[in-house]
Amino acid sequence: MRFDVVTLFPDMLQGLFAEGVVGRALQSDDLTLNCVNPRDFTSDVHRTVDDTRYGGGAGMLMKAPPLAQAVQSLPRRPGSRVIYLSPQGKPLTQHKVRQLAQQEQLILVCGRYEGVDQRFIDHYVDEEISIGDYVISGGELAAGVVIDSVARCIPGVVGQVQSVVEDSFFEGLLDAPHYTRPAQFEGEAVPDVLASGHHEKIEDWREQQALERTWQQRPDLLEECRLGTGQRRLLRDLLEQENL
Numbered sequence: 001m002r003f004d005v006v007t008l009f010p011d012m013l014q015g016l017f018a019e020g021v022v023g024r025a026l027q028s029d030d031l032t033l034n035c036v037n038p039r040d041f042t043s044d045v046h047r048t049v050d051d052t053r054y055g056g057g058a059g060m061l062m063k064a065p066p067l068a069q070a071v072q073s074l075p076r077r078p079g080s081r082v083i084y085l086s087p088q089g090k091p092l093t094q095h096k097v098r099q100l101a102q103q104e105q106l107i108l109v110c111g112r113y114e115g116v117d118q119r120f121i122d123h124y125v126d127e128e129i130s131i132g133d134y135v136i137s138g139g140e141l142a143a144g145v146v147i148d149s150v151a152r153c154i155p156g157v158v159g160q161v162q163s164v165v166e167d168s169f170f171e172g173l174l175d176a177p178h179y180t181r182p183a184q185f186e187g188e189a190v191p192d193v194l195a196s197g198h199h200e201k202i203e204d205w206r207e208q209q210a211l212e213r214t215w216q217q218r219p220d221l222l223e224e225c226r227l228g229t230g231q232r233r234l235l236r237d238l239l240e241q242e243n244l
């Protein structure tokens with residue numbers, strides 16, 4: 001997978017991935033990160049990348065030509081997609097992450113200021129993606145979230161594939177609680193079942209905890225995910241316990 005990031009702040013992205021498991025993977029041949037700066041595609045002495053809006057309105061917009069030339073400067077692999085990060089995009093979900101991980105190349109365009117000229121989006125962007133319903137200062141952190149979550153889905157990037165499969169949202173449910181040594185922490189012990197060594201009971205307990213936590217924190221996820229018969233029974237028991 002090749003990640004190309006179109007950004008006015010290339011050092012930000014390099015900094016985000018200077019260490020860590022994804023950072024190390026990005027040094028390898030099968031996973032690369034390249035940044036391209038639209039400012040390098042300006043022709044005026046001030047290297048202008050922004051301008052005021054037609055029709056008025058506060059703040060500045062990113063101009064289309066430097067963004068377009070930055071994207072055009074990139075070598076394109078078959079199966080490459082241009083993604084624009086913004087609050088106007090479709091929500092980034094684990095399902096979308098898995099879809100993106102199938103591509104050969106992702107070109108991530110990071111906006112700054114108050115937005116970009118819509119004609120750049122219409123002519124060059126394949127899809128707009130949002131990492132959440134809030135506004136951050138630019139698309140760079142959102143691009144970092146896409147790179148990290150997609151890279152984790154690529155075989156060989158994150159060791160112990162099992163830990164990736166068990167990540168929250170891989171089964172559509174939130175994760176069960178986890179515990180490690182010490183056995184006692186501030187007077188609280190670890191749930192007995194986890195010390196029982198009874199793997200089937202432990203799996204059932206974790207399944208029940210994941211359902212309970214998802215039901216409490218994110219009932220919306222329960223509508224979407226396809227529950228197995230065992231999970232459905234556990235959820236029914238849970239709702240009965242809660243007299244619901």
Ligand SMILES: Nc1nonc1C(=O)NCc1ccc(Cl)cc1
Pocket residue numbers: 062085086087110111112113114115116129130131132133134135136137138139142
């Ligand atoms: N939420 C989000 N999910 O993806 N990106 C965001 C976000 O807030 N970007 C800020 C942003 C995006 C475009 C421009 Cl021009 C300026 C600022």
